[in-house]
Structures are given as structure tokens and as C-alpha cells.
Amino acid sequence: MPVTVTRTTVTTTTTSSGLGSPTIVGSPRALTSKLGLLRLLQLLSTCVAFSLVVHVGAWVGVMGNWTMFAWCFCFAMTLVILLVEMAGLQPRFPLSWRNFPITYACYATLLCLSASIIYPTTYVQFMSHGRSRDHAIAATFFSCVACLAYATEVAWTRARPGEVTGYMATVPGLLKVLETFVACIIFAFISDPPIYQRHPALEWCLAVYCICFILSAVAIILSLGDCTGQLPIPFPTFLTGLAVLAVALYASALVLWPLYQFDDRRGGRARRREDSSCPYRHAYFVCDWDRRLTVAILTAVNFLAYVADLVHSAWLVFIRV
Template sequence: MPVIVLEARDFASPLFLVRTWEVISTCTTFSLVASLEPSELNKNESHLNTFRIFCMFTWCFFFTVTLLIHILSVIQFHSLIPISWKNLTMTVAVLGALMCLSVSVIFPWIVMVHQNVSPRSVTAAVASCLAFLAYTSEFYVLRAQAQEQRGYMGSMPGLLKILQLWGGCQMIPLVVESGCVPPSEYCWQLWVSCVSYGVCVLTSLVTLMVILGDFAGRCFLPFDRFLAGFSLIGVLLYIVATVICFTKILQMQKSKDLVITETAIACLTLLAYTVDLAFSIKQLCDRSHA
């Protein structure tokens, strides 16, 4: 099968330009951070190392995924991949914007904690912010398309599911760090929180795989009931996790900043699950009356 490449005018399209911007900015960011000397960013402090790894993983992951999407779009091979391309691109754009926003806050915090600001670390922080702007721009470009071109992930329920996945991803480094702080008698709180976040991330990934693979028609349950059930599980588990977070704020005497951050993200994610559950219930009621 011959390779079909975009026409010359397509290389000046907004979508092509913003994806090029994304690739360059993410590549620049992780390259600069990887080249930092130990004196510029202390890699031996475990408190900082977890967040540094999280930032590096985010930049490298989205650079790789965006580059693949960019290449497949140029050679027009995306139609041969057995996934929903419109849902994939929207998911990467929105999740990339949220994740790059997070690491654009975390990385400058790491630098300021180390109290050794260098030109390379400042440039890396700026490049990370540019990556966030690039993914946000792609989201707006995709949202400007017709509704059928955006796919399910471009709708409000789809965006809420991306927000839920983002919230679960933020909990990984926070739980790793805050879990080392509480005394041993409060270990049950850590385990309950880990189970809650883990189950919710797993359900979000399963939902995403079903949507991207167009498996909705093959589910053993109607897809709307499938989504409503996952949303209900998320609401219940995040209620438990949020209560535990508020309890830890009252119990802990130090490192409260991590627990407060965890609590804020848990509340935001709980809100996303609650609104998503309301959308699912409304959809079920509309179909039952149809």
C-alpha cells in the first residue's frame, strides 16, 4: 500500500503547527532536565526524586505519544490503526494539557526547594509551560471541529473522564511521599487510600480502552450502565479517600503541604465523578423514557 503524505498546505495547518510545537517543547524540556548537574538539582533527596521522576515520565511519555500521532497524521496511516483516532487525539490533547500544567507547577517547586536556580532549570520550566500552552491550543483546535469529528472524548462526559484519570495520576507521587510521613498506627489510612485511587485509575483506564477501541457495542452490559457503574464506584471511593485526607490533615504535624495538595485534588476529582454520575443517570433516564 503506498504511503500517502499530507499536501503542502496541510503543513501550515493549525493542527500540524501545534503538534510540532508540542514535540519540540516536550523534547526540549526533558532534555534540559536530564542534563542538569547534581548541584543544580539534587537527585539524592528522595523527597524531590519522586516528583522529578514523575515530571520526567510525563514529558517523555507525551513527547513519544505526540510524535507517533504526528508521524501517523503526516503519512496518513492512522486509518489503519484499530482505534478511534478522533477520541485518541482529543484524549492526548486534554490529558497532555492537564499533565503539563501539573509538572509546570511541580518542577519550579522542586527547583525552589533546592534553592539553586540555574539558567537551564529556568529554561526547562519555561519550555514546560510552553508545552502546556501547546496542548491547550490543540484542544481548542480540535474543539473547533464539527461534533462528529471530536468524538465522545470531546463531549462533556468524555472531558470529565479525562479529568478523573488526571486526578488519579496526580495521586501516585503524592501518596508515595505522604505515605512515608504518618506514624505506623495510621498505616490503614495509606492502604485504604491506595486501594481507592488504584481502583479508580484502573476503571478510568478500562473506560478509556473501551472508548478508544470502539468496544462499546461488545460490552456484556449496555455501555451507559457500564459508565454509570464506574462513576458510582468512583464517587464512593473518592468520598472515602477525601474523608481520610481531611483526617490526615488533623493528625499530621509536618509535611502538611503534601496532604493539603492531595486533599484538594481528591475534592476536584470527586466533583468530576459526581458530575459524571449525574450525566450518566440523566442519560439512563432519557433512554428509559424514549
């Protein structure tokens, strides 16, 4: 797909040949521009979040590890982006700089959002009052700040109507990020085989999640690698076909997953209290019934995302005809 817009902050020089070809060089403006200041806020807020938690050891279990990973990963990747832009290394970066920063910012928004929800609900609320809890609450606050900062970057750098830019800056590209992220959360909640091995219909749902995740990930990788022109069919046509297939597959999972997980006649459990693993609310632990319900909700979220993706992708094909 044609791309002409790059929103990174660079300084241009003119070659001695007099042709005026732009050359990207390092510039402190990568830090002093509006986007650079926003990224400094992202860097600071994620650093403070995980530092507060590490200082008092306020993370335990899978959920705690997830929140720590989210903050540390976002801090590290934001630092890499700032260093690349300060040194003017965008042309040497192995991925398309037209697509990479906004793709990362979208993932970081979702990571910090999940950490801002999971950490207080599965850990902080069960802590006794004291210094550790105060640190944990402050870390949650800075996680929310980071989430807003990354979301602001996405809003600033996404494609506007009629603008020609990288695919990942468009609405379908951002939806691909959401689709893959939600699929990863689904995989985390169904990592226990007994949840889906009870019936072939549930195994089919797992196959749906895997197939759609792979297809969406391929679309993202092709865009980040600037390989969209190497497909045997036009990239917009490929995206539309992918969206049609994903909508059909997720529609089946949207029906089958809750039918076989919550219908008593099909071996499911309609009420939470019927699950022996969920007698009480407990910190750091998500019982099987809660996992099944979460997967059902996330299946509906991804179905709606793929429907919106299909509408936008079909429209892009239509306006090119």
C-alpha cells in the same frame, strides 16, 4: 456509541470502482494545517524544555525525574502522531484514531501543567543564580508554552453541543482523563505504606482510589479500542453506573482521609510543625504531612470531577431515553 467525526488532517482519493469511498493517504498538510502547526509548536516546546535541562544537568530526585519524563513522553508521542498522520497510517493504528489524539492531548496538558508547577517549586527556586538556573527557568517557560499548546488542541478538537463524535472528545471522556491522572498523582504521594497502613479507614481510602482508577481506566480503554459495543449493557448506562459508584466511594474517602490524617484524637497531626519529617523547607523533598495534605486536596478534586462526570453521563442517558 456512534461516532462519525474525525478531526485528523487527511487527503482523500476515489477508488476506481467509482463508489467514491475515502482512502486515507499521507499528506504534508498534516504539518501545514492549523492543527499541524500547533503540534509542531508542542514538539518544539517540549524538545527545548528537556534539552535545556539535560544540557546543564538541572534535574535531581523524584520530582526532577517526573518533569523529565513528562517532557520526553510528550515529545515522543507528539512525534508519533505527526508521523502517523503524515504517512496516512490512521487505519492501521492499533487504537481508535477518533479517540486517541484528543485523549493524548488531554493527558499531555496535565503532564506539562504538573511539570510546570513541580519543577520550579521543588527545584528551580532552590538553585543558586547562574547558568544552570537560567536554563531551568527557560525550560519552565517552554513547559508552560507546551501546556497551553496541548490545552488549545483539546479545546479545538473536543465535541461541540449536538455533535456526534468519539466518546473521549466529549466532556465525560475528558473528565475520565482527569480522574485517572489525579489518581496517579495520589498513588505517587501515598507510595510510602506508613502513610495509609496506620488505620483500616486509611486502607479503605487506598482501595477507593484503586477501584475508581481501574473503572475509569477501563472506560478509556474500551473507547480507545472501539470495544464499547461488546459490553453486556449499553455503554452510557455503564458510564452512569460507574460514576454513581465512584461518587459514593470518593465521598467516603473525602471524609475519612482528612479525619484520620489530621485529627489528633485519631492519631493524625493537625499541624505541619508536629511532623518531625517537616522541620524546614527543602529542595527535592516532600515530607509526610505535605503528602497527606496533597492527597486530601486531590481527593476533593477527583470527587468534584466524578460529580461532574455523573451529571453529564446521566444527561446523556436521559436524552437517549
